[in-house]
Amino acid sequence: MRTPARLRSARAVSVAAASGAALTLALAIALPTVANAATGSGSRTQAGAPSATPREPVVPGTCTPVVSTLPKPSNELFTSAQESAPPDTARIQAALNSCAGTGKAVELKAAGGNAAFLSGPLTIKAGEVLLVDAGVTLYASRNPADYQVVGQPKCGTLGASDGTTMGTATGCVPFIAVRGDNSGIMGTQSSAGAQGLIDGRGNQTMLGTSKTWWALAESAHGKTTTQQENPKLITVFGTSNTTMYHISLTNSPMFNVLLDRGTGFTAWGVRIDNPDNARNTDGFDPDSASNVLITDSFINTGDDGIAVKADAGGPASGITVSNNSFWGIHGMSIGSQTEGGISNVTFSGNYIHGGKDIHGNTASSNNGVRVKSDSSFGGTVSGVSFVNTCETGVKHLMLIDPQYLSGNGSAVPSFADITVNGLRSVNSTHGSSTLDGYDAAHPAGLTLENIQLDSTKVVAQYAHIKTYNVNIAPTGTGVTVTPFTGTGSVPSCSSFPSWPGL
Known part of the structure; x- marks a missing residue:
């Protein structure tokens, strides 16, 4: 399936490419800022319009093709010899080593009936860039x-945890580590909409065991002294x-995808599929990162679709x-980590x-x-906006929770400035x-504007709330509600996009 028109329409306006790049990598990237949030069109009525959108990335030319010698297995499993010593590691990495600094791609290509x-x-x-052609699948080792x-x-085991590390298991390197500036992971897209797949x-099951990575993660669920030592799929390191x-x-x-600090990250047209029972499979985790744009993407996963975080190592800011x-x-x-401070984030x-x-x-x-x-792991959250959001079948429509895991530390969360402007829920x-x-000493500062919920039950405490054009009435201990005169309207949400497939 092709990308829906309401997403393609957001791609029209270009901005200047990021200056100071060490290489002329043909990705047509601009460092995104909050002002660059895409507007969209179609079934929504917009409550506000940002100024511009970045231009769509461009796939660079090929530096070195790497041709498949393996057919796709019907059950995702290869021969015992291949599983024990994955045959493509050395030749893909050799191509990546030789193409570094060229501004071009290592292209994984099919050949005849071989596409794995x-x-x-x-x-x-x-x-x-690591480029995976449409119809080609890059499979990760099970070892x-x-x-x-x-x-x-x-x-591949349960490691020790003090209950506060929140998924920062250290025993495994990621499947793909991005460790250089002006780089990327891309796929080509077929006329039918299929993309390269990782x-x-x-x-x-992990090699030599009877347990899957996901089963290992589930076995750590609810424990405070152990956590799964599982690899991330992709980590972008600073x-x-x-x-x-x-x-x-x-x-x-x-x-x-974990963004471990760094600045200037763009994800455009990415599709992610992990079932709900795949624990801790967040879609994107920008952690203490800045100037991030995640747009026109489709995410089905067993944890947060997006989780903007800031650990003690630094703030997260300028994220769209x-x-x-x-x-x-x-x-x-x-x-959940907000210790480094989170600011200027727009959904x-x-x-x-x-x-x-x-x-x-x-x-x-x-x-x-x-x-x-x-x-x-609390800190200050300010300048965060959720604009023109459509929800269907959601249970917790808005969930503002500064006691997420009942922590007993001294890093108290401060939700100083959070805006929800344009939200409709159905079903x-x-x-x-x-x-x-x-x-009472750390109240939430909330602005609620242009909100129409089909289920209006709300509980609240210790919150100063400004409201305009909403159909909920928050009350509770330490809650103040102040009407104001706003602008815009509730999004119509008359249709929802379909899953496009992988």
Whole structure:
């Protein structure tokens, strides 16, 4: 299926490419800012219009093609010899090493009936793109030993946790590590809309065991002293100007895409599919990152669709999440780590399909607009806006929660300035909203504007709330509500995009 017209329409306005790039990488990236949130069109009535959108990335020319020698297996499993020693690791990495700094792509290509690659961990360096052709699948190794970090807990096991690390398991390197500026991961897109695919095989048993990566994650659920040592699918390590474009990701063993600091990241037309029972498979986690744009993407996953975080290492700011569609997610979220401070974040024109994921699994945590933290890793959240959001089948329509995990630390969350402007919910028979501040000394500062919910139950405490054109009436301990004269209107949300497939 092609990208819906309401998404393509957001691509018209260009901005100047980022200056100061060390290389002329033909990605047509601009460093996104909050003002660059895409407007969208079609079934929504916009409450406000931002000034411009970045121009769409461009796939660079090929530096080196790497041709497949493997047919796609029907069950995602290869021969024992191939599983024990993935045959494509060395030749893909050699191509990446040789193409670094060229501004061009290492292209994974099909040949005849062969369209599969089986690889251990890979590293993308500065000034290059890993390009996966439409119809080609890059499969990740099932061997935990391939991902082992020397001196760290054993990859593929439960490691020790103090209950506050929140998914920062250290025993495994990611399947793909992006470690250079002006780089990217891309796919070509066929006329039918198919994209290149990266399969983490989190649903398959780890080599030498009877347990899948996902089962290992589930076995750690609810425990405070252990956590799963699973590899992330993709981690971007502190780079500048990284792009993901028209690439599909599936079956990640843990987070799909972690941005570990850095500035200037664009994800455009990315598709992510992990079922609801795949624990901790967040879609995108910008962590202490800045100048981030995630747009025109489709995300079905077993945890947060987006989770903007800021750990003690630094703030997160200048982040735009626009014109995306989510299924079965635990939230379009800020947090849970907010210790480094989160500011200037805009979610604009997004659709949330709650209740079930695309595979029919009931969502274990069914949330829409969400801000979460607690005193173990809390900090200030300010200048965060959720604009023109459409929700269907969502249970927790707005969930503002500063005591997410009942932390007992001293890093108290401060939700100082959060705006929800333009929100409509439909098909939420059992829906409700929670609008909480931490305590009387740390009240939430909320602006609610142009909101029409089909389930108006709301609980609130310790919150100063400004309202315009809303159909909910928050009350509770320490709650003040002040009407104001706003502008705009509620989005119409008359139709929701369909899942496009991988």
